[in-house]
Amino acid sequence: MMELQEFYGHFPQHMIRGAAQMAHEVNRGYCQSLGDHSQKPWDEAPLWQKESAYKGAIAIALRPSTGPGDSHLSWLAEKEATGWTYGPVKDEALKQHPCMVPFDQLPREQQAKDYLFVATVKAFLGIRA
Numbered sequence: 069m070m071e072l073q074e075f076y077g078h079f080p081q082h083m084i085r086g087a088a089q090m091a092h093e094v095n096r097g098y099c100q101s102l103g104d105h106s107q108k109p110w111d112e113a114p115l116w117q118k119e120s121a122y123k124g125a126i127a128i129a130l131r132p133s134t135g136p137g138d139s140h141l142s143w144l145a146e147k148e149a150t151g152w153t154y155g156p157v158k159d160e161a162l163k164q165h166p167c168m169v170p171f172d173q174l175p176r177e178q179q180a181k182d183y184l185f186v187a188t189v190k191a192f193l194g195i196r197a
Contacts (some may be wrong), residue, residue: 077129077130077132078129079129081191083192084122084125084126084193085122085125085156086130086192087125087128087129087188087189087192087193088118088121088122088124088125088161088189089110089119089121090188090189090192091124091125091184091185091188091189091192092107092110092113092117092118092121093109093110094184094185094188095107095181095185096108096109098180098181098184099181102177114160120143120146120147121185123142123146124139124142124143124146124185124189125189125193126164126185127139127142128189128190128193128195129189130192132190132195134186135186136171136179136182136183136185136186137172137182139169139182139185139186140167140170140171140174140179140182141171143167143182144168145170147165148168149162150163152164152165152168153165153168154166154168154169155168156188182186
């Protein structure tokens with residue numbers, strides 16, 4: 069019997085997962101360049117973090133015109149839906165994050181993460197929009 073493949077836009081699920089993993093690793097490398105070594109490799113990352121990247125990649129696949137500000141709004145909505153709130157430092161146990169603010173209020177180095185995420189997902193999926 070043939071398995072049914074789930075698609076998001078024109079992209080099969082395995083491509084979305086690959087894009088999410090790649091974007092996670094690019095973000096991890098960027099964080100390390102800033103001196104933040106708290107991000108774990110994909111295979112060791114917590115499930116909530118993988119799911120967040122996966123949902124972000126799906127959003128881009130379904131709406132290829134997604135930009136960094138749109139991606140941040142999607143991330144904010146996903147975080148709020150899972151109980152996260154603003155906090156001055158990231159605290160997974162308390163579900164607090166300093167980036168729980170509008171995109172234009174983020175520091176430039178935090179905005180760069182959204183630019184990198186969107187660019188990585190689009191490049192992985194071959195989206196030119």
